[in-house]
Amino acid sequence: MQSIISVSGLSKTYASGFRALKNIDLDIGRGEIFALLGPNGAGKTTLISIICGIVNPSQGKVLVDGKDIVTDYRAARTTIGLVPQELHTDAFETVWATCSFSRGLFGKPANPAHIEKVLKELSLWDKKDNKIMTLSGGMKRRVMIAKALSHEPQVLFLDEPTAGVDVKLRKDMWEVVRALRASGVTIILTTHYIEEAQDMADRVGVISGGELILVEEKNELMRKLGRKQLALHLQKPLAAIPPALASHNLTLADDGSELIYTYDTQSERTGITALLQGLNEAGLRFNDLNTTQSSLEDIFVGLVSQKPGAGQ
Amino acid sequence: MNFHAVRAIYYFEMARTGRTLLQSIVSPVISTSLYFVVFGAAIGSRITQIDGVAYGAFIVPGLIMLTLLTQSTANASFGIYFPKFTGTIYELLSAPVSYLEILLGYVGAAATKSIILGLIILATAGFFVPLRIEHPVWMVAFLVLTAVSFSLFGFIIGIWADGFEKLQVIPLLVITPLTFLGGSFYSINVLPPFWQTVTLFNPVVYLVSGFRWSFYGISDVGVGVSLAMTLLFLGVCLAIVWWIFRTGYKLKN
16 A cells, blocks of 8 residues: 555644644555544544644654655645534635635645636535625535645545535535545545445544554454344244353343344354254244344444543 | 745735725724824814924824834734634645745735825825925835834734734734824923833834934934834744744644
8 A cells, every 4th residue: 555644653742731642653545535433532633633734743753645744844735635624614705715715825826727627516616706604504514625625635634524414415525525536536534424434435543532543444344343143033022031042142132022143254153053053942933034234333333432431 | 935825815815905995994094084183183283393394294104103003913913813713724724835925925915904004094194284205215114114013913913812802902902002102193302301211112102203204304213223123123023923833822732
């Protein structure tokens, strides 16, 4: 993997003494979609803010496309576009003016054709002369994405881009993100909608309490940590699990009508055959069964809750 | 040098003036005209001349300086405070711009606006009193130096302020009183000796005196001292701004 962002030994302690990041090491590959997940206050925004130059690091080094964010900040920042979590906009400016301003700020000469292309892709073209204060929340969010794309960045940070955005618009936004990735832009996103990360991301990083506790290919993560459940719908409800089946690590649904068996798809023996045999010997009959795969959200919740002090 | 960024910031700030034309340009002109009516007509009828200059004409440099100081400070402080208030400062901090380029954009725009206002007031004054400018090059030099210095000062206030109240407190409680007590409307030579000495601790005295010298060739303190004090103030402001950017004070933490 060719890294476009390389973070090593990065720490941040705020003036209040709060340690927001603890010795983070992370490499993000060129052209990938990387989802950074973590509970509120985990350090996601601090990490993004340091890479983008908004917050000074206390310790460590960050390279963007091989350029140090401190000693070669111009080259590093030129490659980055940032869509922050909050809706920060110049309320009295027009959509066109604010995007043109952003392009100039990042050192690019005026290019009306590019701004037009970006606004059309984000369905903002008919609003180009509107003041931002007259736009809806979803449109303002798109304006922020348009601003971030106005200088043609190679790396795009999306910090909770779909927060407060309706379902239709979210889908449209992800289409734009996919198109950007197809054009070679590296995307780093944080989101609370983990199903979105599951759909979009190539790799996933989980941060909690300022520490990066896991970085993994999404599919590999799902394979490694994903669990499957077999639900058996019984013909007659049970009051308790029969002692003969105690070794199978079953759980009984509250109404006693369903036995749930959790197993690891990666293990050599899933234990399903033995379970079915045991059910037969115990005289239990079932009229239906189904299996479910744990989601990225289940994995995320499991990881974060395992970490000491998580959520504090 | 990221000239595109300097231009973007500069035009962005100047466009804000365009949107608030009435507040930015018309109201200071009206206020200054009222000063002429009150000070020029009411007091001017009792004090006819100071150092051989008609009182109405004598106060013109002081009035321009009053506007220059308050407007430079207000424009620059609001210019940098507003992005902090709305949160759009994130874009400035994440952009490939140096501290010098940020300063050139914000301070340049603030200074430009106040210089334009100063010149408008000068032209307005021409309708009320006969004017002469003996040292036009020095007049422009003092105008520009003062506008830039106080725009830097305003920039510092804008960074320091974390609310609109703080943004107003220095211009209202420090700059305006110092300007009124700095010889804008009188020569400090008319004060008793003790108060003359006290007044010399007011930095605005040197600005007004030097500026008035460029008009009429008369001054309360030596023109060299005026210039040195202006440059000293400029140097102090630059040093503070340099420290702010180096440490990220109220910007990056």
